[in-house]
Structures are given as C-alpha cells and as structure tokens.
Amino acid sequence: MLTRRSIVAMLVAAGGFATAGCRSKPPEVAAAPAPLDDASAAALRWIDAHAILLSKLDSTGAPTDRASFVAFVGSARVLGVSELTEGTHEFPQIVQNMLRVLSADAGYRGIAVQAPMAEAMELDRYVRTGRGAPRPWLRALGSHWETQEVLDLVEWIRGYNSGRSTSEQVGFSGFELPSANHAVRIATSLPDSVAGSALNGWLRRELGCVATGESAAWGREGVAADSTFWNRCGVVAAAAVDSLAALSRRRGASRSSDDVTFAEQMARLIQHHVSVGLRRLPRHEAVAEHILWIANSLGADGKLLVWGRDVESGRLTLEGNVVQSAVALAKSLGDRYRNLAFTFGEGVVRARPITPGREPGDERSIRVRMPSAESYENVLNRARLDAFVVDLRTLPTDTAGVWLKGPHAIRLISGVYTPDAPGAFETHVEFPANYDGLIFHRRVSPAVPLKR
Numbered sequence: 001m002l003t004r005r006s007i008v009a010m011l012v013a014a015g016g017f018a019t020a021g022c023r024s025k026p027p028e029v030a031a032a033p034a035p036l037d038d039a040s041a042a043a044l045r046w047i048d049a050h051a052i053l054l055s056k057l058d059s060t061g062a063p064t065d066r067a068s069f070v071a072f073v074g075s076a077r078v079l080g081v082s083e084l085t086e087g088t089h090e091f092p093q094i095v096q097n098m099l100r101v102l103s104a105d106a107g108y109r110g111i112a113v114q115a116p117m118a119e120a121m122e123l124d125r126y127v128r129t130g131r132g133a134p135r136p137w138l139r140a141l142g143s144h145w146e147t148q149e150v151l152d153l154v155e156w157i158r159g160y161n162s163g164r165s166t167s168e169q170v171g172f173s174g175f176e177l178p179s180a181n182h183a184v185r186i187a188t189s190l191p192d193s194v195a196g197s198a199l200n201g202w203l204r205r206e207l208g209c210v211a212t213g214e215s216a217a218w219g220r221e222g223v224a225a226d227s228t229f230w231n232r233c234g235v236v237a238a239a240a241v242d243s244l245a246a247l248s249r250r251r252g253a254s255r256s257s258d259d260v261t262f263a264e265q266m267a268r269l270i271q272h273h274v275s276v277g278l279r280r281l282p283r284h285e286a287v288a289e290h291i292l293w294i295a296n297s298l299g300a301d302g303k304l305l306v307w308g309r310d311v312e313s314g315r316l317t318l319e320g321n322v323v324q325s326a327v328a329l330a331k332s333l334g335d336r337y338r339n340l341a342f343t344f345g346e347g348v349v350r351a352r353p354i355t356p357g358r359e360p361g362d363e364r365s366i367r368v369r370m371p372s373a374e375s376y377e378n379v380l381n382r383a384r385l386d387a388f389v390v391d392l393r394t395l396p397t398d399t400a401g402v403w404l405k406g407p408h409a410i411r412l413i414s415g416v417y418t419p420d421a422p423g424a425f426e427t428h429v430e431f432p433a434n435y436d437g438l439i440f441h442r443r444v445s446p447a448v449p450l451k452r
Contacts, residue, residue: 080313
C-alpha cells in the first residue's frame with residue numbers, strides 16, 4: 001500500500017512512464033470493458049440487491065427514504081468517511097447530505113475535517129455566530145479545503161444553525177494539531193481593557209511554553225524533551241483556562257463576551273494539546289484523541305461525522321507500519337465507530353499532475369483512467385444505480401461474499417495524479433475489516449477552487 005508521500009517520491013524519481021499531457025500523444029480510446037468472471041458477476045448481483053440510492057439522502061428525501069442509511073449508522077458515536085479520491089465536485093455534496101440526515105435523524109452535532117484544529121475553530125465560530133468570514137480560514141486550512149464545494153458546506157451549516165440553540169447547532173472542527181500557535185495568539189490577544197494588563201501579561205509570558213513544547217514533538221533535544229517541562233506547561237495551560245473562564249463569567253452577556261468565550265475555547269484547545277504532548281502518543285493515537293476531544297466537546301454523548309482524506313478513516317495499516325487513526329478510534333469506541341470509503345467509476349478530478357523527475361505541478365483538471373480489471377471499481381461501475389451507499393458489514397459466505405471481502409484494489413488519489421501510472425494510485429482494502437461500507441459515484445467532475 002502506498003502513502004501520498006511515497007507516491008510522489010516514487011514518481012518524481014522515476015522516468016519509466018510516459019510524460020502526462022504529451023501533446024503528440026493521441027487521445028485514448030476507451031475499450032469496452034471485459035466481461036466479469038463468475039465471482040465478480042455474483043458480487044455485482046449482490047451489490048444491485050443491497051445498494052441504497054444516494055439521492056435518498058438529499059434535501060427532498062423523506063425520513064422513510066433515509067431509514068436504511070440511519071440504520072447503517074446505528075448508535076455509532078463517530079462516523080468516519082475516507083475520501084479515497086480527492087478533488088471531486090461530488091464528494092463534499094455527499095458529505096453535506098449525510099450531515100443533513102445525521103443532524104436531523106441521528107443526533108449528530110458536528111463535522112471534523114482533516115485540517116488544523118485551531119484554524120478550523122475560526123470556522124466553527126462563523127457557523128455558530130456569523131462572526132468573521134469563511135474564505136480566509138478555508139485558505140488557512142489548505143488548498144484542498146479552499147473550494148466552492150467546501151464553502152457551500154460551511155454556508156449550509158451556518159444556515160442550519162441560524163436561530164437554533166447552541167445544543168442544537170452543528171459545529172465545524174479540524175482534527176489535526178501540528179501547532180497551537182494560532183490558539184496561543186487568540187488566547188493572548190484580548191485587549192487590556194477586557195482582560196486586564198496583569199492577566200494579559202501573564203498569559204503572553206507563560207503560554208510561550210507551548211511553542212517550546214512543540215519542539216519536543218519533533219525529537220529535538222533540550223529542556224522541551226524533559227517531561228517535567230511539559231508537566232509545568234500543563235499547569236500553566238490549566239491556569240489559563242481557569243482564568244479566562246472566570247473572566248467570561250464576570251463579564252456575563254456583555255458586548256465583548258463572545259471574544260472572551262472564544263479565547264477560553266482556544267485555551268481549552270491548548271490544554272488538550274499539552275496533555276497529548278505530555279503523553280508522547282504516536283500520530284494515529286494522537287489524532288484519535290483529537291477526534292474524541294471534539295466529540296466530547298459536543299456533549300457527554302456527542303456524535304461526530306469525520307471527513308478523513310485518503311485512508312485516514314480506514315481501520316488499516318499502510319506500508320512502513322503507518323497506522324491510521326481509525327485503528328485507535330475503533331479500539332476505543334468499539335461498535336460505536338463506523339466508517340465508509342468513497343470511490344467512483346470514471347471522470348475528472350482536480351489534482352496536481354506529476355511528470356518524471358519533477359515536483360508536482362499546479363492543480364488542474366485531470367481525467368482519470370478507467371478502473372483496472374481486478375479492482376472494486378470495475379465491478380461497481382456496472383451497478384444498476386449510478387450513485388449509492390452499500391452496507392458491507394454482513395457479507396454472505398457464498399462466492400459473492402468472498403469476492404466482496406477482498407482484498408482487491410481500489411483507487412487512492414490523494415491530491416496528486418498522473419494517468420500514465422494508474423497502478424501507483426491503487427491500494428488494497430478488505431470489507432468489512434477495513435471499512436463497514438462504501439459510497440460509490442459512477443461519474444465525477446472536478447472541484448472548483450475559490451477565486452481570490
């Protein structure tokens with residue numbers, strides 16, 4: 001199995017495939033797909049009999065139409081979705097429709113995307129209060145999130161939350177925390193007229209321990225590598241939360257209380273960050289802790305939709321023992337963690353093209369090669385429905401079930417692509433060992449980047 005970084009390194013270093021976009025290259029003529037073998041044909045019949053029409057999750061669907069999807073989610077506290085192929089127009093719309101159903105029918109109160117936590121809290125503030133503007137913060141999350149489709153999702157959440165109480169609103173979060181620098185800036189940026197010069201001075205001086213502590217996460221030597229240093233920073237972070245919470249209580253419903261509350265929320269994120277840093281967790285366990293912290297912030301039994309890029313939401317381990325956060329989540333939550341993988345049949349995606357011996361180019365629309373003969377998509381592309389969800393938790397023991405269990409190849413296009421090395425953009429998965437179900441869209445179009 002290949003990670004995003006290993007794909008780029010391999011293809012940049014290699015010169016053994018044809019240059020993508022060569023002007024003299026004749027256009028590819030799509031050949032008719034080969035007939036399926038008996039096992040694949042049996043798998044296709046099972047898919048056709050069990051698939052849930054994806055359009056039943058849109059805004060026009062009645063609760064009875066959504067019942068099968070809600071039954072699949074069940075009592076799961078976290079539903080993870082892996083965006084195996086990135087850069088499509090369709091997937092964010094699917095996420096929006098799932099969130100609509102989950103918020104209305106299953107008590108879900110948040111979505112967490114694979115992006116920096118502190119910066120995403122600015123978008124959470126926007127969708128809950130209308131304060132700020134979403135475009136700059138989508139840009140801060142990274143180019144993957146700076147699209148019209150993600151902006152539409154954010155604006156839908158804002159519209160949903162308007163007029164609802166805090167407990168009924170849907171939050172927007174990120175679940176990666178490479179740095180708490182933005183959180184520290186917010187926690188220390190209240191004017192002296194609000195926080196007082198003494199408290200502000202203390203916050204600005206003492207919360208500097210966070211930046212020093214982050215150096216330890218990268219294996220640097222010195223005081224930051226000493227657990228006693230992290231312990232002291234933990235005391236500081238807890239005191240910062242207490243001080244800002246007390247300030248918020250004193251100010252009550254005053255005009256600036258929202259700024260104080262936001263600073264307190266950032267301080268709580270800093271406290272969580274220090275706690276995870278002190279435990280020296282491997283990445284997949286740290287990310288799982290971030291996701292659980294977000295879910296807990298939504299309430300004692302807060303339910304969360306998690307949008308993971310590539311295979312982040314899959315219960316699997318990649319080459320080099322790279323473990324995905326879903327492994328730790330499933331261990332912690334058991335059956336209250338459920339997940340889906342998104343894939344497609346054919347179409348065009350927004351990605352950075354790779355050519356031999358060069359770094360990936362700027363994003364553009366690239367047509368994706370048709371599925372390989374032994375892949376899941378080769379079967380799914382012949383299904384009766386154009387777009388569907390299918391529950392793969394309980395497969396039959398017959399030929400169809402054995403084939404569907406796999407492992408078989410499935411596309412993994414994580415921000416970079418060339419049609420000249422299709423095998424480099426596949427990985428092998430198993431159902432239901434790695435995923436409980438699958439979302440399929442026969443034809444996709446490219447995501448639309450926001451204009452600056």
